[in-house]
Amino acid sequence: MAGFLIKRLLQAIFVVIAITLVVSFAIRLTGDPAVTMFQGGGSMTEDDLARIRAALGTDQPFFVQYLNFLKGLVTLDFGRSFSGGTSVSLLIGHALPATLLLAFISMFVSIALSIPLGIKAATSRGKAADQAIRIFSLIGLSFPNFWLATMLVLLFAITLGWLPPSGMSGWASYVMPAVTMGVILTATNVRLVRTSMLETLQSQYIMVARAKGLSENKVLYKHALRNCAIPLITYFGLQFGGLLGGIVVIERVFNWPGMGTLAFDAVGARDFPVLQAVITVLSLMIVGINLLVDIAYGLVDPRIRTE
Amino acid sequence: MSATNKPLLSVENLSVEFGSSRVVDDLSFTVEAGKTVAVVGESGSGKSVTSLSTMRLADMMGAKYATGRILFNDKDLLKASQKEMRSIRGKEIAMIFQEPMTSLNPVFTIGDQICEVLMLHEKLGKSAAMAEAQRLLDMVRLPDSGQLLHRFPHQLSGGMRQRVMIAMALACRPKLLIADEPTTALDVTIQAQILNIMRDLQKTLGMGMVFITHDMGVVAEMADHVVVMWKGKKVEEGPVNEIFANPQHPYTRTLLSAVPKLGSMTGEEFPKRMPLTVLQDGEPTVVGEERVQNTAKYDEKPLLSVKDLLVRFDIKKNLFGKATHRCSAVQNVSFDIHPGETLALVGESGSGKSTIGRTIQQLQSSMGGEIAFNGRTYSSMSAAERFRMRQEVQYIFQDPFASLDPRKTVGFSIAEPINTHGLINDGKAVQRRVDELLERVGLPSSVASRYPHEFSGGQRQRVCIARALASDPKLIIADEALSALDVSIQAQIINLFMDLQAERGLAYLFISHDMAVVEKMSHRVAVLYLGQIMEMGSRQQVFENPSHDYTRRLLSAVPVADPTAPRNTALIEGEIPNPVRRVGDEPAILSHEEINPGHFIAKSA
Numbered sequence: 001m002a003g004f005l006i007k008r009l010l011q012a013i014f015v016v017i018a019i020t021l022v023v024s025f026a027i028r029l030t031g032d033p034a035v036t037m038f039q040g041g042g043s044m045t046e047d048d049l050a051r052i053r054a055a056l057g058t059d060q061p062f063f064v065q066y067l068n069f070l071k072g073l074v075t076l077d078f079g080r081s082f083s084g085g086t087s088v089s090l091l092i093g094h095a096l097p098a099t100l101l102l103a104f105i106s107m108f109v110s111i112a113l114s115i116p117l118g119i120k121a122a123t124s125r126g127k128a129a130d131q132a133i134r135i136f137s138l139i140g141l142s143f144p145n146f147w148l149a150t151m152l153v154l155l156f157a158i159t160l161g162w163l164p165p166s167g168m169s170g171w172a173s174y175v176m177p178a179v180t181m182g183v184i185l186t187a188t189n190v191r192l193v194r195t196s197m198l199e200t201l202q203s204q205y206i207m208v209a210r211a212k213g214l215s216e217n218k219v220l221y222k223h224a225l226r227n228c229a230i231p232l233i234t235y236f237g238l239q240f241g242g243l244l245g246g247i248v249v250i251e252r253v254f255n256w257p258g259m260g261t262l263a264f265d266a267v268g269a270r271d272f273p274v275l276q277a278v279i280t281v282l283s284l285m286i287v288g289i290n291l292l293v294d295i296a297y298g299l300v301d302p303r304i305r306t307e
Numbered sequence: 308m309s310a311t312n313k314p315l316l317s318v319e320n321l322s323v324e325f326g327s328s329r330v331v332d333d334l335s336f337t338v339e340a341g342k343t344v345a346v347v348g349e350s351g352s353g354k355s356v357t358s359l360s361t362m363r364l365a366d367m368m369g370a371k372y373a374t375g376r377i378l379f380n381d382k383d384l385l386k387a388s389q390k391e392m393r394s395i396r397g398k399e400i401a402m403i404f405q406e407p408m409t410s411l412n413p414v415f416t417i418g419d420q421i422c423e424v425l426m427l428h429e430k431l432g433k434s435a436a437m438a439e440a441q442r443l444l445d446m447v448r449l450p451d452s453g454q455l456l457h458r459f460p461h462q463l464s465g466g467m468r469q470r471v472m473i474a475m476a477l478a479c480r481p482k483l484l485i486a487d488e489p490t491t492a493l494d495v496t497i498q499a500q501i502l503n504i505m506r507d508l509q510k511t512l513g514m515g516m517v518f519i520t521h522d523m524g525v526v527a528e529m530a531d532h533v534v535v536m537w538k539g540k541k542v543e544e545g546p547v548n549e550i551f552a553n554p555q556h557p558y559t560r561t562l563l564s565a566v567p568k569l570g571s572m573t574g575e576e577f578p579k580r581m582p583l584t585v586l587q588d589g590e591p592t593v594v595g596e597e598r599v600q601n602t603a604k605y606d607e608k609p610l611l612s613v614k615d616l617l618v619r620f621d622i623k624k625n626l627f628g629k630a631t632h633r634c635s636a637v638q639n640v641s642f643d644i645h646p647g648e649t650l651a652l653v654g655e656s657g658s659g660k661s662t663i664g665r666t667i668q669q670l671q672s673s674m675g676g677e678i679a680f681n682g683r684t685y686s687s688m689s690a691a692e693r694f695r696m697r698q699e700v701q702y703i704f705q706d707p708f709a710s711l712d713p714r715k716t717v718g719f720s721i722a723e724p725i726n727t728h729g730l731i732n733d734g735k736a737v738q739r740r741v742d743e744l745l746e747r748v749g750l751p752s753s754v755a756s757r758y759p760h761e762f763s764g765g766q767r768q769r770v771c772i773a774r775a776l777a778s779d780p781k782l783i784i785a786d787e788a789l790s791a792l793d794v795s796i797q798a799q800i801i802n803l804f805m806d807l808q809a810e811r812g813l814a815y816l817f818i819s820h821d822m823a824v825v826e827k828m829s830h831r832v833a834v835l836y837l838g839q840i841m842e843m844g845s846r847q848q849v850f851e852n853p854s855h856d857y858t859r860r861l862l863s864a865v866p867v868a869d870p871t872a873p874r875n876t877a878l879i880e881g882e883i884p885n886p887v888r889r890v891g892d893e894p895a896i897l898s899h900e901e902i903n904p905g906h907f908i909a910k911s912a
Contacts, residue, residue: 213397
């Protein structure tokens, strides 16, 4: 297990270097931040632009810029934002917890809903409960998340006035974004849990557990669940990673001060330091999650742990 | 067995239905305490459904009980609620299943899984249950029981897992044990051990046993009373000696005549194609000819010649991808196959017999040694010539369903080798060839447009044989090609193999674990153990004068389909050792001694 983790860690370092290299390079193809900053701001001479580039450091060769960035990465100093001059680390420090918390809550809601519902659907395969769960899951899958978010805002914030429409202030502001994400995720996850459970229930050891005289709850929640969780862990891990990256839309709708909003604004402003930092931090998170998934595997499945 | 003895279990007029199909029809039989009733039948006979119905586990699969009663201690189990059944299952009636590899839950320790049933029914505390679990493991003769409690199922071999299953089933001293094909998935030496343990424990505990099996040899060894099932109905029942000596029902007679019997070829120099007994209009009829299979051309140079073949698999690697542990699957194996000859490779799991076949077919690369076909070594061939070898050598796998593409018609699958190798270019001619091949293997040519799921297991294997023949090969590697088939189908396929050999001069590399089948159809035999040949010689030499200890052990472990034969109670102990070793610690290579012309045995290291 230790050797396995070391191997994974080495892989992770390569992944991070590859991602940051591609991102830093690609981002510089999108245009000159000096020009963007003064778009429509009167006449600029070539000299003015050169001065701005020197101030931003974008006049240096790409690899020098990239190495500076890597240096900063080690010391957690991502430089200053091109727009406003705020410390990028500070910006991330504010945005990351907001995004993580929202993602965690959404994931938690979704797992807490999809496991019992998925098991119920699997055990009553083909019966009314199964049909109902599958139909609702299909409806959930068909909602575009921004549409669902807008509808929730219209109903609960504008018509009923129960919840704040946007921003992050107090627990009430978490409800709508978390429910939006949670519903979409649950719709997929219920189907996954159902499929995995159906497969597990076909196993001989489930028949053996029943032949022992165990109650159906013991059979399902003790014998089947841990086995059925093994494929789910991978998927939930990937999903969480995807959630961190894909949360932009939801953050825009609810004006959530998270990584998505930060990245969105940075793209518009060609704010290289911010964008590089956001993407690097997110990819580090995803690599970290995958590492956690591997550890979780070992905990759940002795075949991996004792290897 | 006095008349006053009330039966422990009595199944009366039981009919079980799934949807609209009735899989068990009007079945009645009784089991007395301390006795074993074998329920025998081929696939689809309803024997497993009968056992699951007795446990009321068939309910979970959607079974409906149309008629009948199942009385256990005067209680009708079919009227019991699932809650009542839960207090009977595992406590009064226990069950052992066929697949030891998947019967134990992979995420719990052996100890936890045995304790669970003790804590549930006997209300033992955890530590008392653990102590009892250890005693149970000792009872099924598992070594190191204390340590074993903390192991996980994947760390145990199939035979060990089946013993754990038996320990678990017997934990609460049930009155009735239902064993559903408990040894079918095990090697013969392990099967002999498990059967011995079951017989001993039955005597000690005085329990009744329902033994479900398709293997007449196992029936003869285990049963007091036999119930023969066919298509969901009981066709015959009686004491075991009577069933074997004087079978009444035509189906029983056909079944018994199809069972390959070890030793039936004693005195014969060559394998023999035997006529078959088949059911025709409800009467067993003997069809086909008897013919001595003298097809091997030993005067010609060998078709295939394997010299010092060495295959090892990397099992564990260090951080830099260098192998630290390897499995020595095949070690310095040498043999020749002559045109028209059947060479059998026999051995238990892990003996390397399939690896040899796969290496010859170039599905697996070797680490050393040479394979030559028609005198030319693989290593001296160009890539194009090696590709052409795949036309000359064809492979038939154990599972005919898994080896046919479910989304392609069987006609497509059979035509594929013809098209791949560009043997016939005209589409119509390919079609004609496919039709010919199908008819040759005993299927109507009209089935070419059908899909694999529309065929039975035996028919699918015929399709696989037709496909193997399509490229007009010289050598066919049949890897456990008969193992998944019912005996009556098996007998037909054996004859098909022999007919094709006589007709086309085919050579076979016949890979099998079934000694009786091997005796029936091979010219020469090589016995493999842990990747090395222990004994090799003509069929007659190996079977009539087995000269290596391992061969003798293997032969004595085969259950004999004759209840009057002395039961083999000689204890065969020990597991097949793990072939995985550290790099640098490779097992010793045994040298061979020729004890008779053409008869070799391995000298002990």
